[in-house]
Amino acid sequence: MTLGRNRRAWLSEKTTLPYVLVTPALILMVAIVIAPLVFSLVMGWYNWSPLRQQAPTYVGLANYIKLFSDADFWYTVQISAKYVLFVVGIAVTLGFVIAMALSVDMPGIRLLRSLVILPLMLSPVVVGLMWCLLYDPRGGVINYVLGLFKLGRPLWIGDVRSALISVAIVGAWQATPFAALVLLAGLQALPIEPYEAARVDGASEWAVFRYLTLPLLRKFILLAVLFLSVDAIRAFDTIYTMTRGGPGRATEVASMYAFTLGFRAYRMGAAYAMSHVILLATVLVGLLILLGFRGGSRE
Amino acid sequence: MRRKRVRWGRVIGHRVLVVLILVWTLLPIYWVVSTSLKWPVDALATPPKFVFRPTLANYKGVFERFDFGAYLLNSLTVGLMSTSISLLLGAFAAYSLSRFKLRGARVILMLVLLVRMIPGIVLVFPLFQMFRVTHLLGTRWAVVLAHSTFCLPFTIWMVKGFVDDIPIEIEQAAMLDGCSRLGALFRVAMPLVAPGLAACFTLNFIGSWNEFMFAMILTSGQNRTLPALVVSFIDFMSVDYGRLTAASVMVMIPMMAFGMLVQRNLTRGLTLGAVH
Numbered sequence: 083m084t085l086g087r088n089r090r091a092w093l094s095e096k097t098t099l100p101y102v103l104v105t106p107a108l109i110l111m112v113a114i115v116i117a118p119l120v121f122s123l124v125m126g127w128y129n130w131s132p133l134r135q136q137a138p139t140y141v142g143l144a145n146y147i148k149l150f151s152d153a154d155f156w157y158t159v160q161i162s163a164k165y166v167l168f169v170v171g172i173a174v175t176l177g178f179v180i181a182m183a184l185s186v187d188m189p190g191i192r193l194l195r196s197l198v199i200l201p202l203m204l205s206p207v208v209v210g211l212m213w214c215l216l217y218d219p220r221g222g223v224i225n226y227v228l229g230l231f232k233l234g235r236p237l238w239i240g241d242v243r244s245a246l247i248s249v250a251i252v253g254a255w256q257a258t259p260f261a262a263l264v265l266l267a268g269l270q271a272l273p274i275e276p277y278e279a280a281r282v283d284g285a286s287e288w289a290v291f292r293y294l295t296l297p298l299l300r301k302f303i304l305l306a307v308l309f310l311s312v313d314a315i316r317a318f319d320t321i322y323t324m325t326r327g328g329p330g331r332a333t334e335v336a337s338m339y340a341f342t343l344g345f346r347a348y349r350m351g352a353a354y355a356m357s358h359v360i361l362l363a364t365v366l367v368g369l370l371i372l373l374g375f376r377g378g379s380r381e
Numbered sequence: 382m383r384r385k386r387v388r389w390g391r392v393i394g395h396r397v398l399v400v401l402i403l404v405w406t407l408l409p410i411y412w413v414v415s416t417s418l419k420w421p422v423d424a425l426a427t428p429p430k431f432v433f434r435p436t437l438a439n440y441k442g443v444f445e446r447f448d449f450g451a452y453l454l455n456s457l458t459v460g461l462m463s464t465s466i467s468l469l470l471g472a473f474a475a476y477s478l479s480r481f482k483l484r485g486a487r488v489i490l491m492l493v494l495l496v497r498m499i500p501g502i503v504l505v506f507p508l509f510q511m512f513r514v515t516h517l518l519g520t521r522w523a524v525v526l527a528h529s530t531f532c533l534p535f536t537i538w539m540v541k542g543f544v545d546d547i548p549i550e551i552e553q554a555a556m557l558d559g560c561s562r563l564g565a566l567f568r569v570a571m572p573l574v575a576p577g578l579a580a581c582f583t584l585n586f587i588g589s590w591n592e593f594m595f596a597m598i599l600t601s602g603q604n605r606t607l608p609a610l611v612v613s614f615i616d617f618m619s620v621d622y623g624r625l626t627a628a629s630v631m632v633m634i635p636m637m638a639f640g641m642l643v644q645r646n647l648t649r650g651l652t653l654g655a656v657h
Contacts, residue, residue: 097562099481099562099563100477100480100481100483101477101483103473103474103476103477104473104474104477104483104489106470106473106474107470107471107473107474107533107537108489110466110470110529110533111492111493111496111533111534114508114526114527114529114530114533115496115499115504115534116496117511118504118507118508118511119499119503119504121507121511122503122504122507125506125510130510132509132510132513176405179398179402180402183399183402184399184402186395194399194403195644196641196644197403197406197407198403198406199640199644199647200406200407200410200637200640201406201410202640202647202651203587203591203633203636203637203639203640204591204633204636204637205590205591205593205608205611205632205633206591206593206608207591207593207608207611207612207629207632208413208591208608208611208629208632208633209409211413211611211615211625211626211629212409212410212412212629213409215412215413215416215622215626216409216412218425220425221424221425221426221427221429222425223408223412223429226427226428226429255405255409258406259406260651263647263648263651263656264648264652264656266648267648267656268656302656305652305656309651309652312498315500316500316501316502318501318502318594319593319594319608322593322594322612323593323612323615336502337500340502340506341598344506344509345598350506350510353506357502357503357506360500360502361499361500361503364498364499364500364503365495365498368494368495368498371498372491372494
């Protein structure tokens with residue numbers, strides 16, 4: 083084999099090897115993701131119940147029309163929107179504070195950073211259970227501390243009014259380290275010169291934060307918000323573990339509603355239609371992330 | 382870089398903040414671990430007991446009454462299978478996408494990225510229906526395949542990043558020395574990305590081990606993985622926090638250890654390379 087040619091030629095040489103290497107992975111991806119996805123988009127046009135043996139019946143757009151004219155659907159969209167807002171808001175704010183606090187040089191900082199990411203490693207099921215224990219109205223440690231300060235004994239996930247924010251706090255607890263990691267990477271990539279210039283000019287610390295750090299981190303904040311949104315839109319596991327969408331329907335987010343339609347009401351067509359709404363929301367946010375990729379963070 | 386005077390107020394403020402952050406992050410974890418070591422009377426005692434007589438009775442109970450070991454084996458099998466399949470197929474695809482000018486490479490990469498973002502709830506209905514027809518529903522294979530839906534695209538995308546980082550000249554040099562192209566792949570490129578492959582394997586394993594929704598919907602009975610088992614505990618022993626937390630601790634401790642191993646690659650992995 084001759085290799086005196088340039089890199090480009092080496093890369094574009096006509097062999098079958100590149101295709102041989104890429105094909106098995108593509109076949110598997112088509113089999114377990116693309117085909118089910120296409121199947122799903124088709125089944126949105128059919129009515130089917132796993133309970134009955136009969137074949138699916140074609141109903142056109144009826145599943146979607148029914149979904150959009152159902153008050154339950156708009157209720158669940160609203161619950162999901164609030165959940166996403168709470169989780170992303172809390173996680174990014176706390177993540178920012180953590181990133182700022184851990185971006186300094188001090189003894190043990192590496193250990194601190196690795197401790198702070200631990201929630202990311204936990205199963206959402208474990209996290210849900212953990213917070214059930216903490217939220218327990220009678221024996222939970224949170225209400226005990228509140229009791230010490232005579233702040234009452236809220237029911238947390240047991241009360242229709244506080245259930246959504248309570249499960250959102252749990253979602254945020256697990257998502258915060260991710261925001262912190264992204265923003266920490268941003269903080270460590272900050273250029274030094276503008277800060278020196280600001281010090282020479284005698285800028286206040288608030289001004290430095292507001293007019294230097296925040297704008298310079300804009301891209302990282304945006305990425306954190308988008309990635310966390312994609313995750314929060316699909317939230318299911320912790321909520322299922324903690325409340326199953328209750329009490330009443332107080333925490334019935336979009337995924338929970340789709341699950342209930344499919345595996346509790348056995349209305350598969352409606353469940354498919356609902357899952358497509360979740361897919362659409364995710365794809366929209368995903369496209370924004372792709373735009374972010376195009377910018378690249380390494381420049 | 383020595384400042385003229387240390388501003389103690391600031392330093393103390395910072396240390397207090399760090400302590401608060403640690404309490405927020407670690408107290409819930411500590412609480413689960415300590416509850417799993419308590420006797421039932423101490424578990425939800427008011428005031429909460431920070432000092433108590435520890436016991437391993439809860440752990441014994443989980444193994445004896447619920448055959449925990451069998452489900453542990455399920456989780457291990459499913460995790461190893463889905464990560465191995467994904468790594469085997471994904472690493473070669475990633476190498477090819479990084480090294481060669483493939484027709485449609487850009488499309489494939491965008492596809493991989495979008496596939497990675499598809500929510501589980503979107504795939505679970507068609508997979509449920511397809512596995513029903515193929516009689517895979519309820520088996521461990523169903524979860525292995527379902528977990529590969531996120532492990533495989535993750536592997537392709539992450540390993541491609543690692544291969545991109547290796548200068549191609551190293552492989553070219555090996556080929557000048559008489560190595561075949563496949564030889565260059567196996568003897569030069571793969572060993573160089575080995576740490577990346579290990580990190581990718583670990584992150585996928587954590588993802589599979591912790592996953593709940595596919596596991597709950599697509600398996601049943603004896604084939605459940607640990608998270609699905611733990612949730613089924615809640616159904617019939619809602620107040621038995623002792624055993625619930627003991628099971629939780631056994632699910633969470635190994636993953637925390639793995640997490641420590643891969644934290645260097647964590648940001649890059651979780652953001653699919655958008656942030657290094």
